[in-house]
Amino acid sequence: MRDPHIRVSREVIAKSLCGDWRAEHLFTLRQSQTLWQAHQEQVEQCDAEIARMLAQFDAQTNQPLPEARTPNRSTRAFQPGFNPREECHRVLGVDLTAVPGFQAPTVRVLLGELGPGFAEKFTTAKHFASWLGLCPDNRITGAKIYSLSTRPVKSRVAEALRLAAQSLSRAQTYFGDLFRRWKARLGSPKAITAMAHKLARILWQLLKYKEPFKPEVFALQEQQLQRKKLHPLHNMAIALNFKLVPNQ
Numbered sequence: 001m002r003d004p005h006i007r008v009s010r011e012v013i014a015k016s017l018c019g020d021w022r023a024e025h026l027f028t029l030r031q032s033q034t035l036w037q038a039h040q041e042q043v044e045q046c047d048a049e050i051a052r053m054l055a056q057f058d059a060q061t062n063q064p065l066p067e068a069r070t071p072n073r074s075t076r077a078f079q080p081g082f083n084p085r086e087e088c089h090r091v092l093g094v095d096l097t098a099v100p101g102f103q104a105p106t107v108r109v110l111l112g113e114l115g116p117g118f119a120e121k122f123t124t125a126k127h128f129a130s131w132l133g134l135c136p137d138n139r140i141t142g143a144k145i146y147s148l149s150t151r152p153v154k155s156r157v158a159e160a161l162r163l164a165a166q167s168l169s170r171a172q173t174y175f176g177d178l179f180r181r182w183k184a185r186l187g188s189p190k191a192i193t194a195m196a197h198k199l200a201r202i203l204w205q206l207l208k209y210k211e212p213f214k215p216e217v218f219a220l221q222e223q224q225l226q227r228k229k230l231h232p233l234h235n236m237a238i239a240l241n242f243k244l245v246p247n248q
Contacts, residue, residue, distance in 0.1 A: 047080040051087070057116060060093030060210065068097065084108055091116050094206045098213040100175040101164035101199060109160045110203070119208040125201040132158040134197040150193060158196065161203075165195035174222035181225075 065086050084104045088111055089095045096107045122128040129135045133153025168179045175195070182191035206213060230244075237244050 044081060047082065050080065051082040054082075054087045054091060057091040059090045060116060061090065065089050066095050066098065066212070092207060093210045094212060096203070096206065096213075099199065099202055099206070100171060100173055101168045101195075103164075103167075106160050106164050110157060113155075113157045113160075119204055122204065125204040125208075128204045129197050129200045132161070132196075132200055134158060134161070134193060134200055158200075161196035161199050162192050164199055165192050168195060174218050174225065177222075177225055177229075 068085070085095070085097055085107070088097075088104070088107045091111060092107075093116075096102050096110070097104060119128075122131065126135070131153075132155055133151045136150060165179065168176045169183070170176065171179075175198075178198075179191055179195045182194050185191075186194065202213070205211075234244055
């Protein structure tokens with residue numbers, strides 16, 4: 001037996017297709033479609049030019065591209081005519097999409113603004129973070145601190161790192177927990193800058209030594225963060241004569 005809801009939905013769709021299609025409405029629709037097609041052609045030309053320019057860079061690695069850490073949430077309609085993640089991995093020698101908060105568009109911005117060999121221009125990660133304006137600019141006069149704010153630096157790289165840091169607000173990882181702790185203590189703007197600073201240091205480390213991102217490096221810090229979260233709960237349970245039992 002056929003579902004009556006399917007028949008009703010078909011009738012609704014058929015009625016919605018019947019309308020007062022006046023000549024000026026159809027003219028406007030044709031104009032919009034033509035303009036959309038022209039924009040699609042321009043986007044395809046831009047994708048082809050980006051692919052051509054990326055092909056001019058020397059390959060930094062011949063290793064196969066690692067499996068994606070998280071599935072790409074972008075729809076197919078917004079995908080370029082080439083694989084941006086694969087090209088960035090070939091040029092940079094490291095899969096930066098493995099870093100929490102870094103998606104393929106973010107990595108393309110970093111590559112376009114910094115280039116493949118930028119890490120050699122900065123002696124340490126501190127110099128790189130200072131160049132981006134993501135570290136405190138301490139103003140001290142007579143052994144007295146007058147300002148701890150960051151320098152006003154206009155940088156697309158810093159903005160990309162801030163957006164990557166902001167995307168970690170709901171992440172159920174060590175970086176997500178750390179960002180939420182900073183946000184509760186410092187406020188949202190300072191927490192975003194602090195997390196962007198941490199991501200900048202990780203970015204310099206990976207590209208300086210051409211090593212893949214290793215989540216297990218932060219496993220010890222994650223365990224320490226979990227103990228800090230459980231400590232007040234244990235104290236509260238003891239005060240109420242209860243006992244915390246983990247789920248099996």
